[in-house]
Amino acid sequence: MSAGLRKSRITWKMVSTEAKLLLIGIPVFLWTIIPIYHMVLFSISPRNAATSGRLWPKEPTLSNFSFVFQQKHFYLDHFWAQLGNSLVIALSVGALTLAVSTAAAFAISRLKVRGGRTVMNMALFTYFIPAAFLAVPMYKTMGNYGLLNSQWSLILAMVTIASPYCIWVLKQASDKLPWELDEAARMDGATAMQLFRLVYLPLMVPSLVAVGTYALLLAWNEYLYAFLLLSKDSSVTLAVALGNFLAADDSPWELLMTTGLIYALPPAAIYYAFKRYMVSGLTAGAVKS
Amino acid sequence: MSAVAIQAGDTPAARKSGGMTSWEKWGLILVIPYLLIFVVFVIYPVGYGLWLARHPESYTKLFADPIFFRTLVNTLIFVVVAVNVKMVVALFLSGFFLHTRWWIKALSLVFILPWAVPSIPTILSMRFMLNPEWGVINSAIFKLTGMDGPNWLNDPTLALSFSMLAHIWKSLPFWTLILLAGRMAIPGEQYEAASVDGASNWQKFCFITWPSMRSLFLTSTILSMIWTLGDFNSVYLLTGGGPADLTHVLATLGIRYLRLDQVDLSLASIVVALPLILPLVYFMMKRLSK
Amino acid sequence: MASVSFKNIEKSFGATKIIHGISFDISDGEFVVLVGPSGCGKSTLLRMLAGLEPISGGVITIDDKVINDLDSKDRDIAMVFQSYALYPHMTVRDNMAFSLKLRKADAELTNTRVANAARILNLDPLLDRFPRELSGGQRQRVAMGRAIVRDPKVFLFDEPLSNLDAKLRVAMRAEIKALHQRLKTTTVYVTHDQIEAMTMADRIVVMHDGIVEQIGTPLELFDHPGNLFVAQFIGSPSMNVLKGTLRQADGREWVEALGQQWPSLTHAQARDGQSVHYGVRPTDITVSASGNGIPAKVIVVEPTGAETELLLEVGGAQLVVVMHGRTAVQPDDVVHLEITAEKSHVFDGTTEKRLD
Numbered sequence: 008m009s010a011g012l013r014k015s016r017i018t019w020k021m022v023s024t025e026a027k028l029l030l031i032g033i034p035v036f037l038w039t040i041i042p043i044y045h046m047v048l049f050s051i052s053p054r055n056a057a058t059s060g061r062l063w064p065k066e067p068t069l070s071n072f073s074f075v076f077q078q079k080h081f082y083l084d085h086f087w088a089q090l091g092n093s094l095v096i097a098l099s100v101g102a103l104t105l106a107v108s109t110a111a112a113f114a115i116s117r118l119k120v121r122g123g124r125t126v127m128n129m130a131l132f133t134y135f136i137p138a139a140f141l142a143v144p145m146y147k148t149m150g151n152y153g154l155l156n157s158q159w160s161l162i163l164a165m166v167t168i169a170s171p172y173c174i175w176v177l178k179q180a181s182d183k184l185p186w187e188l189d190e191a192a193r194m195d196g197a198t199a200m201q202l203f204r205l206v207y208l209p210l211m212v213p214s215l216v217a218v219g220t221y222a223l224l225l226a227w228n229e230y231l232y233a234f235l236l237l238s239k240d241s242s243v244t245l246a247v248a249l250g251n252f253l254a255a256d257d258s259p260w261e262l263l264m265t266t267g268l269i270y271a272l273p274p275a276a277i278y279y280a281f282k283r284y285m286v287s288g289l290t291a292g293a294v295k296s
Numbered sequence: 297m298s299a300v301a302i303q304a305g306d307t308p309a310a311r312k313s314g315g316m317t318s319w320e321k322w323g324l325i326l327v328i329p330y331l332l333i334f335v336v337f338v339i340y341p342v343g344y345g346l347w348l349a350r351h352p353e354s355y356t357k358l359f360a361d362p363i364f365f366r367t368l369v370n371t372l373i374f375v376v377v378a379v380n381v382k383m384v385v386a387l388f389l390s391g392f393f394l395h396t397r398w399w400i401k402a403l404s405l406v407f408i409l410p411w412a413v414p415s416i417p418t419i420l421s422m423r424f425m426l427n428p429e430w431g432v433i434n435s436a437i438f439k440l441t442g443m444d445g446p447n448w449l450n451d452p453t454l455a456l457s458f459s460m461l462a463h464i465w466k467s468l469p470f471w472t473l474i475l476l477a478g479r480m481a482i483p484g485e486q487y488e489a490a491s492v493d494g495a496s497n498w499q500k501f502c503f504i505t506w507p508s509m510r511s512l513f514l515t516s517t518i519l520s521m522i523w524t525l526g527d528f529n530s531v532y533l534l535t536g537g538g539p540a541d542l543t544h545v546l547a548t549l550g551i552r553y554l555r556l557d558q559v560d561l562s563l564a565s566i567v568v569a570l571p572l573i574l575p576l577v578y579f580m581m582k583r584l585s586k
Numbered sequence: 587m588a589s590v591s592f593k594n595i596e597k598s599f600g601a602t603k604i605i606h607g608i609s610f611d612i613s614d615g616e617f618v619v620l621v622g623p624s625g626c627g628k629s630t631l632l633r634m635l636a637g638l639e640p641i642s643g644g645v646i647t648i649d650d651k652v653i654n655d656l657d658s659k660d661r662d663i664a665m666v667f668q669s670y671a672l673y674p675h676m677t678v679r680d681n682m683a684f685s686l687k688l689r690k691a692d693a694e695l696t697n698t699r700v701a702n703a704a705r706i707l708n709l710d711p712l713l714d715r716f717p718r719e720l721s722g723g724q725r726q727r728v729a730m731g732r733a734i735v736r737d738p739k740v741f742l743f744d745e746p747l748s749n750l751d752a753k754l755r756v757a758m759r760a761e762i763k764a765l766h767q768r769l770k771t772t773t774v775y776v777t778h779d780q781i782e783a784m785t786m787a788d789r790i791v792v793m794h795d796g797i798v799e800q801i802g803t804p805l806e807l808f809d810h811p812g813n814l815f816v817a818q819f820i821g822s823p824s825m826n827v828l829k830g831t832l833r834q835a836d837g838r839e840w841v842e843a844l845g846q847q848w849p850s851l852t853h854a855q856a857r858d859g860q861s862v863h864y865g866v867r868p869t870d871i872t873v874s875a876s877g878n879g880i881p882a883k884v885i886v887v888e889p890t891g892a893e894t895e896l897l898l899e900v901g902g903a904q905l906v907v908v909m910h911g912r913t914a915v916q917p918d919d920v921v922h923l924e925i926t927a928e929k930s931h932v933f934d935g936t937t938e939k940r941l942d
Contacts, residue, residue: 031392032403039407042465045432046421107333110326120323126331131584133338135577137526139547140569143554143562144345145337151344167337170330175584187671190638195685195732196659199322205684209675228414231528231551249416250533260424267417278412279405286473317657 046271049264071265080262082252085241093227093244093270096158100165101223105215108170112177113203117189127178134171139231141168146235160236161244165229169222176221180214181207217284224274245270349563358564367544367565370456371525371572374545378460379520382468387513389468390475391505411469419462419533423449426458426534452542455535459543463530467523471516478512479505515583522576525569546572588649588662588739588772589614590635596643597630597796605630605796607644612789615770617763621783622793623819629744631793632776636665636742648739664733665742668749670725672717678704678728679713682735703734706765723754730765741766743775747782759785780820784808792816814938817865817931823895825865825931826905832932834858841932844901846880849927853941861935868895868908870929875915879922884915898923 050071052064078086111130115123145164146155154160184207192202208215227246234247249270252263278285358364393404410418425431426448434445449455486504495503528547531537537544537552544552546569553562590612597605605627612618620628633639635646637658646653653661664685672681679700680687686696704710707727717725726746733741743762747755763786766773777783783790784804792799792807792815799819800812811817811825818824830843832850839852841864848864856862872879873896882898882905889895889912896907896915900923907923915921932941 028392028395028397028400031389032400035389035392035407036403038465039409039469042418042421042425043409043413045425046417049421049424107329111330114323114326118319118323118326120320120327123323123327126327126334128581129334129338130330131581132577133334135522135580137522137547137573139526139528140550140566140573141338141341142528143550143559143566144341146554147348147559148337148341148344163333163337167333170333174330185669185671187667187669188673190636190658191665191667191671191673191732192684193638194636194658194663194665195736196688199319201688203322203326206673206675228416230414230416230533235551235554246414246416249420252420253533253536260430264417264421264424267420271413271417274414275409275412278408 046264046268049261050268052261054259054261071261072269074262075265075269080259082248082259083262083266085243085248086245086266088241089243089245089248090269092158092242093246096162096165096244097223097227099162100169100226101219103162103166104169104173104222105219107166108173108177108218109208109211109215111170111174112181113207115174116178116181117184117202117207118199127174130171130174132171133167134175138168142231142235145232149236155236156238156242158237158242161229161233162226164232164236165222165226168232169225173218173222176218177211177214181211184210213284216281220277220281220285224277227274345563346567348560349567351560354560354564355568358561358568361561363541363544364549364565366542367546367549370543371545371547371569373456374460374463374527374531375521375524378463379517379524381460382464383471383513383517383520385464386468386471386475387509389472390479391501393472393476394479408469408473410466411473415466415529416533418466419529422458422462422465423534449535450539452539455539456531456543459531459534462534463524463527466530467520471520474516475509475512478509482508515580518576518579518583522573522580525573525576590740590772590774591647591650592631592635592644593646594644595631595634595641595646597627597634597639598642603642603796605642608793608796608798609644610791610798610801612772612774615772617766617773617775617786617788618791619775619777619783619787619789620791620793621777621780621819622799624778625795626793627796628776628778628791628793632742632744632774635740635774636663637661662736662738663740663742664736664738665744666726666729666733666746668745670717670729670746670749672725672728672732674717677714677716678709678720678731681717681728682731685732685736699735699737700731703731706734706768707731722750723758726750726758727761730762734765734769739772741771741773743773743777745777746775747777748779755782762786781822784820790820792819794819810940811865811931812940814863814865814933817933817940821867823868823906823908825867826871828864828903829935830862830864832856832858832860832862841930844903846900848880848930849925850930850932851927853932856932856941862941863933863935863938865931865933866925866929868906870925871905871907872924873907873909873913873915873921874924875919875921877922879924881920882923884917884919884921887913887915887917889913896921 048062048064051067051069053066053068053070074080075083075086078084111126114120115127120126145167149155149160149164152160154163188206188210189202192206197205227244229244230246230250233244234250237243237247240248245266249263249267252258393400393407425433428434428445428447428450431448433448437443437445446454448458482504487500490500490504525545526547527545528551531543531545532548532551535543537548541552546565550562550565553559553565592611593609595605595608596603608627608631620631622628630639634641637653637656641654648661648663673684676684682700682703683696686699691699700713701710704713707730709724709727709731712720712724712728717728720728729746746762747758750758759782762775766786775782775786784807787804789801789803790807791801794815800807800816802810802812807816807820811820814827818827828841828843828848830841830848832853833840833842833847834852834856835858837852839850839856841848841850841862843864848866850864880900882900884896885899885904886897887894888897892910894909894911894913896909896913898905898907898921905923933939934941
């Protein structure tokens with residue numbers, strides 16, 4: 008009797024807990040998904056059917072994608088070139104940032120280079136300047152260097168913006184490697200570069216993946232610097248091309264959404280592929296409480 | 297003694313050159329690339345920017361521009377309201393995502409999407425949703441009520457609010473993740489001990505969760521404020537600063553002046569923002585470099 | 587194989603001097619243990635020998651060659667670290683071969699050396715495993731294998747057993763000792779555990795606060811501790827020490843402490859009335875239930891099987907006695923303590939040096 012009572016009470020409590028969780032979960036789901044679903048809906052709807060207010064188009068179609076791939080619109084004349092630009096720039100930024108910041112983190116954390124602390128502070132300072140505030144001075148500077156409209160200007164600017172955080176994360180991670188490993192390697196006869204190549208790099212792979220991906224995505228996603236530093240239609244990135252759709256009121260929104268979806272897919276895929284590294288690597292370094 | 301050992305033992309102390317060991321030399325060589333980047337692309341631009349912004353007239357002109365004060369107010373509202381709403385919601389949601397249910401795990405994968413995808417297409421998607429004539433929101437309003445919906449982005453207050461919502465939509469997942477990590481670091485025994493002592497959920501939050509999270513929460517809030525000050529996309533891509541340049545924030549105002557070829561005003565507006573940023577940066581530097 | 591010599595070695599970190607001029611020699615093939623409480627400078631001394639820590643003053647030589655300014659890799663020494671410091675991303679084989687690979691030794695020599703070391707340490711079946719797949723004791727052996735492969739002049743061990751559980755530690759102790767007897771390589775071994783020092787060393791260097799307290803064979807240190815610190819540091823359970831006054835009369839000598847007379851040999855340097863520390867090891871006290879000797883009250887009886895440890899009270903102070911075998915003595919019993927004068931140790935009350 009009393010056992011039955013208790014049992015029913017627990018069940019009641021469980022039900023109310025589940026209900027409360029759902030009451031939070033459902034709004035969170037809708038809030039998150041609506042702008043994305045809106046984009047997907049447009050990309051698979053025929054030109055005039057998208058605004059019909061239906062949750063799923065009557066005749067879903069991939070024709071928008073074929074329009075984009077065949078560059079069959081004024082705004083899309085350079086789609087493939089721009090996709091290529093985005094890719095080349097993102098990969099270059101990823102590789103360069105990785106090289107620069109790994110070298111610096113190793114020198115600061117493991118070789119204890121004199122002034123390493125100062126360098127770290129300079130990097131941190133750069134990390135904390137909002138990128139938008141550095142954009143105008145950077146634009147003027149690139150003009151002085153004669154790099155405007157060259158993709159190098161965007162690559163170098165993005166390396167500048169990405170590397171401080173990467174150095175910080177890599178330093179945090181490499182500080183955790185046991186110091187005895189370096190000493191053992193020294194006693195085994197390793198030079199500094201042998202230590203770097205044969206011991207440090209293999210052990211840092213997870214952090215290097217996280218940091219490289221971070222820099223790559225940062226460059227791929229960047230809009231402000233890309234539209235300031237690049238201007239020729241054939242040399243801008245896809246991000247700038249998307250922004251250019253805003254120039255006119257009668258923009259082909261379904262094509263814009265389709266292109267946006269194509270543009271958004273690679274970073275999402277990369278994020279999910281490297282989620283394990285990204286979450287632990289980036290959140291651990293982001294805020295040290 | 298073996299041949300190998302002799303070979304090693306006979307190497308003289310030649311590594312000493314100029315009072316530096318080869319390890320110190322390599323240390324220097326390896327930081328030089330970053331130092332070069334720092335000097336060429338941070339020190340020089342910042343110095344050059346300050347030099348271009350040296351004329352007092354730039355500031356008189358800036359202060360005389362009514363848009364500037366509107367922008368300052370907008371920026372403060374953006375930083376204070378958007379960041380605090382976002383952080384409180386993130387703190388709340390981090391507790392929600394702590395629950396172990398299959399559907400919450402699945403939801404967490406979806407929830408991270410705004411952070412994982414670039415902001416341009418998603419913000420443009422929101423912009424189109426808010427379009428007064430063809431957007432889904434007004435279409436729905438028309439269908440339901442037979443009346444035309446408001447012109448959302450044509451009202452400065454609404455437009456700024458939607459910019460803030462876009463900003464929150466984009467960065468909420470990241471901060472929820474950070475605070476979730478903070479919550480997961482709290483030892484479970486503390487909650488078990490509190491349960492044994494008969495604490496309610498609210499008491500557990502007040503006496504266990506919050507004290508351990510306070511420092512992380514404060515640091516996260518400050519960092520989020522710094523980043524929010526630099527959020528160009530949420531405003532520019534949604535409202536373009538309009539209507540009538542009434543929804544600019546400092547991050548977009550500088551670019552607006554630049555496009556109007558008023559470089560001195562552009563840089564002056566950034567310099568004026570420094571008193572707002574530098575204390576926050578100082579706080580973060582203190583926190584992180586100890 | 588090689589001899590090692592320390593001459594007036596000093597070490598400062600900033601303004602803090604932590605090693606104050608240490609000198610001693612290690613002869614070819616000797617197994618020397620540096621022992622002392624944590625912070626005594628033993629590890630720092632070892633690391634200076636290893637080339638991991640700059641030398642602030644003095645000279646270290648290996649085979650009469652000054653090595654102060656040599657890089658670690660040029661000193662021809664190998665070290666086993668407390669944390670083992672195995673390269674986590676390399677197999678056991680690659681860990682052991684790493685130093686030879688760096689020295690560009692030819693593959694055949696490397697293989698022979700690694701195989702040889704693996705055979706000595708019973709590592710053959712583990713050669714293709716990664717460190718994370720090994721137990722603590724196996725990792726320890728790999729760390730030693732890495733050192734053996736080098737065939738160095740000197741082996742250095744920095745608290746190599748302190749990460750192992752008690753049982754394994756005893757086993758590895760014997761293994762290291764056996765290894766040394768087989769290879770006869772000069773070895774410097776650092777530990778804070780005096781039992782490790784006693785069981786393994788040819789000679790022990792007892793360090794304390796950056797100086798050497800005493801150097802000697804294990805039994806020399808046990809039987810003739812040069813000062814109070816060594817007397818209390820070496821031996822387990824540690825020596826009973828009582829503060830007292832030395833008395834001489836009729837060519838006899840004893841120490842008055844706790845209201846009792848404690849027998850001692852006569853000391854040439856001693857004078858009547860001198861304040862002293864009187865020491866006697868727990869194993870050197872005989873307990874009898876009735877009869878002569880100093881009366882003591884039993885507080886705790888701790889049988890360990892082969893031995894019985896008694897905690898006793900005399901005049902308000904506590905003494906430990908270890909008896910062979912078992913006893914019928916119960917707490918609150920009064921027993922009598924007998925001590926032979928030859929087994930007593932007397933130290934000066936102020937300098938704490940041994941009286942001879």
